[in-house]
Amino acid sequence: MTRLEGHGKITIIMDENGNFADAYFQTVEFRGYEKFLAGLPIEEVPRTVSTICGVCRGVHHTAATKASDGVYGVEPTETAKKIRELFLNAHYVEDHAVILYALGLPDFVVGPEADPAERNLIGLVRRVGVDIAKEILKKRKCAVKIFELLGGKPIHPVAGLPGGWSKKIEENERQEIEKLAKELVELGQITLQIFEDVILKNEKYMELVTGDLYRTVLNYMGTVDDSERINYYDGVQKIVDTRGNEIGRFRGKEYLEYIAERVIPWSYMKFPYLKQLGWNDIRDGEGTSIYSVGPLPRLNVSEGMNTPLAQEHYEKMFEVLGEKPAHYILSFHWARAIELLNAAERVLELAQDESITNSDVRAELGEVTGEGVGILEAPRGTLIHHYKTDDRGIVEEANLIVATTHNNAAINLAIRNAAKKFVKNGEIDEKILNYVEMAFRPYDLCLACATHTLPGRMPIEIEVYDSEGMLYRRLRNF
Amino acid sequence: MSKIKLAIYLSAGCAGCEMALVDLSEKLIDALENIEIVWWTPTVVDLKYKDLENLEDKSIDVALVDGAVRLSEQEHVIKILRQKTKVLVAFGACAAMGGVPGLANFHKREELLETAYINTWSTDNPDGVLPQTEYDVNGSKLTLPEFYGEVKALHQVVDVDYFIGGCPPHHDHVAVAVEAIIKGELPPKGSWITSGKSVCDSCRRNPAQKGEIRKPIEKVRRTIEGTPDEECLLQQGYLCLGPVTQGDCGGSCPQVNIPCRGCGGPVAGKDFGARAVGALASLMTDEAVDEMLEKIPSLGKFLYRYSLPVSLINRKK
Numbered sequence: 001m002t003r004l005e006g007h008g009k010i011t012i013i014m015d016e017n018g019n020f021a022d023a024y025f026q027t028v029e030f031r032g033y034e035k036f037l038a039g040l041p042i043e044e045v046p047r048t049v050s051t052i053c054g055v056c057r058g059v060h061h062t063a064a065t066k067a068s069d070g071v072y073g074v075e076p077t078e079t080a081k082k083i084r085e086l087f088l089n090a091h092y093v094e095d096h097a098v099i100l101y102a103l104g105l106p107d108f109v110v111g112p113e114a115d116p117a118e119r120n121l122i123g124l125v126r127r128v129g130v131d132i133a134k135e136i137l138k139k140r141k142c143a144v145k146i147f148e149l150l151g152g153k154p155i156h157p158v159a160g161l162p163g164g165w166s167k168k169i170e171e172n173e174r175q176e177i178e179k180l181a182k183e184l185v186e187l188g189q190i191t192l193q194i195f196e197d198v199i200l201k202n203e204k205y206m207e208l209v210t211g212d213l214y215r216t217v218l219n220y221m222g223t224v225d226d227s228e229r230i231n232y233y234d235g236v237q238k239i240v241d242t243r244g245n246e247i248g249r250f251r252g253k254e255y256l257e258y259i260a261e262r263v264i265p266w267s268y269m270k271f272p273y274l275k276q277l278g279w280n281d282i283r284d285g286e287g288t289s290i291y292s293v294g295p296l297p298r299l300n301v302s303e304g305m306n307t308p309l310a311q312e313h314y315e316k317m318f319e320v321l322g323e324k325p326a327h328y329i330l331s332f333h334w335a336r337a338i339e340l341l342n343a344a345e346r347v348l349e350l351a352q353d354e355s356i357t358n359s360d361v362r363a364e365l366g367e368v369t370g371e372g373v374g375i376l377e378a379p380r381g382t383l384i385h386h387y388k389t390d391d392r393g394i395v396e397e398a399n400l401i402v403a404t405t406h407n408n409a410a411i412n413l414a415i416r417n418a419a420k421k422f423v424k425n426g427e428i429d430e431k432i433l434n435y436v437e438m439a440f441r442p443y444d445l446c447l448a449c450a451t452h453t454l455p456g457r458m459p460i461e462i463e464v465y466d467s468e469g470m471l472y473r474r475l476r477n478f
Numbered sequence: 479m480s481k482i483k484l485a486i487y488l489s490a491g492c493a494g495c496e497m498a499l500v501d502l503s504e505k506l507i508d509a510l511e512n513i514e515i516v517w518w519t520p521t522v523v524d525l526k527y528k529d530l531e532n533l534e535d536k537s538i539d540v541a542l543v544d545g546a547v548r549l550s551e552q553e554h555v556i557k558i559l560r561q562k563t564k565v566l567v568a569f570g571a572c573a574a575m576g577g578v579p580g581l582a583n584f585h586k587r588e589e590l591l592e593t594a595y596i597n598t599w600s601t602d603n604p605d606g607v608l609p610q611t612e613y614d615v616n617g618s619k620l621t622l623p624e625f626y627g628e629v630k631a632l633h634q635v636v637d638v639d640y641f642i643g644g645c646p647p648h649h650d651h652v653a654v655a656v657e658a659i660i661k662g663e664l665p666p667k668g669s670w671i672t673s674g675k676s677v678c679d680s681c682r683r684n685p686a687q688k689g690e691i692r693k694p695i696e697k698v699r700r701t702i703e704g705t706p707d708e709e710c711l712l713q714q715g716y717l718c719l720g721p722v723t724q725g726d727c728g729g730s731c732p733q734v735n736i737p738c739r740g741c742g743g744p745v746a747g748k749d750f751g752a753r754a755v756g757a758l759a760s761l762m763t764d765e766a767v768d769e770m771l772e773k774i775p776s777l778g779k780f781l782y783r784y785s786l787p788v789s790l791i792n793r794k795k
Contacts (some may be wrong), residue, residue, distance in 0.1 A: 011618070013618045022618070026622060031490075032579075032582045032593070034598055035582070035585050035589055035594070036584060036590075038776075040779055041774065043700060043702045044701070047739070051492050051577070051578040051579070054494025054496065055493055151734075153727070153731065154498070154649060155494040155497050156494060156646070158736045159736060166734050167735055259600055260600055260602040261600050261602060262602050262603070263602070263609075265609055265613045266615060266620040272600070362705055399600055469618050
């Protein structure tokens with residue numbers, strides 16, 4: 001597995017006048033899941049791969065479970081599908097809430113040029129007030145409760161099985177989930193209200209959101225249902241180009257016809273690109289083969305949301321941004337807030353469907369096919385788990401492409417574009433660190449999982465080199 | 479009473495253990511009346527590595543480390559932390575036993591790299607390059623840290639005072655451990671902070687809880703085979719490792735019809751897999767043992783899922 005966590009590293013190179021020449025983003029760890037999963041029975045994989053990330057553990061669990069369906073040639077029962085979708089959507093609410101409140105909103109609520117020591121969740125709590133903050137945390141906890149109830153363990157879930165789910169939902173549990181879901185919908189509404197009050201009504205911030213500073217023109221990918229609306233659990237993967245024209249659509253194993261991952265010697269993280277356009281380096285603009293995934297790309301490729309309240313906000317967002325696909329990367333945060341509400345509404349819909357308590361949670365397994373691909377939309381973007389097994393369902397080979405990997409080139413470009421604007425005449429200071437961080441934070445890097453969970457920032461080191469290749473300055477936020 | 483000075487460090491882990499701390503929620507806020515967090519990296523903003531280096535030796539009362547040791551940087555931080563800390567706790571399965579990432583020790587470093595960067599199906603690597611620790615791009619040198627060929631548990635790098643199991647520890651158990659730390663009610667150095675009970679002790683399926691005697695296992699089932707009834711999973715042939723696993727989780731996996739895989743660490747003794755084999759063998763008929771070996775070809779990975787780096791067999795050289 002090439003999911004990388006730990007510290008990120010940015011290298012900026014200046015020309016002889018101290019102006020920007022180039023910039024690179026690197027991640028610094030490698031773990032090897034793709035190799036060491038070999039030998040495990042496929043049904044043991046979902047609970048094992050959840051440990052790829054303690055924050056987005058539910059998506060790895062669910063994607064691997066979907067892949068295990070394929071290995072046993074089975075469609076999960078209708079009830080199991082609903083339970084999985086409910087589980088995934090509750091996970092979305094919890095994860096998106098953490099990202100927005102701990103990482104995204106502090107830049108705006110506290111201010112992009114505020115003291116970094118203040119520009120975090122604690123600073124945000126001070127600004128919005130302790131009561132509102134407590135209310136938000138309490139509501140987020142409702143999603144955690146649903147996650148534990150369905151998944152078995154509170155962090156690394158164990159309940160996903162090929163063809164189904166290990167436990168049915170009892171009627172009293174359904175009622176409890178329904179109650180909790182109502183709190184989640186309120187959380188979604190509060191979040192969008194904060195977004196509106198703090199950002200949309202602030203001219204200076206809107207300049208940042210819709211200006212050229214944080215803009216990269218790329219292709220986009222995300223999952224849509226039969227009506228072209230966003231779906232996190234299942235559907236078809238749709239790709240649009242920089243102008244919004246559909247250029248690809250695939251399911252399951254077909255991903256190999258559309259995506260390739262380039263290995264570059266200075267990074268542990270590979271660089272995925274669109275195969276049909278060919279590898280043409282890490283660059284943005286028309287004709288690029290680089291694409292991006294995640295909240296904004298999902299909204300970009302779809303024609304709407306599958307719930308009513310989120311749909312209203314979807315329409316408003318594109319109206320304000322004035323383009324579709326929108327290339328303004330700070331609006332990832334806006335898209336994330338809309339998705340939070342969407343996932344909450346979906347949790348409520350599923351919890352109100354009384355048939356979700358049916359007992360047919362496990363389908364009878366078919367013959368082992370020996371191959372399975374599980375694709376879903378993780379909060380950070382498309383997640384692909386692909387396994388090949390022997391005829392007993394014992395894993396022989398695996399291939400995993402996680403959301404942050406899809407976005408690797410996009411992140412490099414975002415940083416390069418921001419650094420180009422800020423690195424001038426050799427004047428390098430902490431402010432640059434702040435603004436460069438704002439360029440990668442929308443992608444919600446899954447490098448150090450912990451940065452997602454707590455008042456904190458992505459631990460990042462910036463090294464600036466002069467035109468002679470000598471280290472000019474080193475900036476660290478850790 | 480002065481507050482207890484606490485430090486937390488995420489080493490090579492997934493942050494699930496830190497999520498378990500966050501899930502303490504109100505209890506965490508209450509605990510902060512007695513605890514001062516003096517260093518929490520890399521998750522807290524303005525507490526830096528140099529801040530840790532500048533602290534007086536043994537000025538931190540308790541440090542929790544989650545995650546195993548994989549990079550030289552992690553080893554460096556942990557050694558400094560040891561120097562600054564009175565009580566160092568290996569917090570969760572990765573720190574205590576190496577955890578799931580420790581399964582990498584079944585393979586050579588080169589095999590891991592080759593799989594990820596050359597052999598995986600979507601990889602495009604025409605020149606067969608691997609990530610380099612130093613690489614020249616247009617005259618500038620880009621560097622990457624080298625990762626160790628072996629994943630280690632915390633006590634294989636520094637002296638550890640206490641261990642807490644779980645992948646991650648259940649937040650209810652974290653609450654118990656935090657309380658024990660606050661009150662200073664800690665077991666002898668080198669112990670696990672645990673109830674000492676097994677998963678079976680808290681499992682409603684346990685025959686002993688109904689005054690019944692466990693029957694021998696005559697058939698082995700993988701989790702995909704059939705749907706278990708309400709009785710003991712192990713007795714039905716599902717390889718539940720509950721008897722040899724510490725049950726501070728409250729037996730959460732069997733409660734959702736899924737067998738235990740040992741993330742809590744061994745109930746007693748140092749080698750989880752050896753204990754598991756011993757326990758299973760004593761419960762199984764000879765036919766069932768043969769069936770197990772046939773159905774689970776990589777028994778080592780199956781039994782040492784959370785503990786390979788601290789096992790007797792450890793790694794391929």
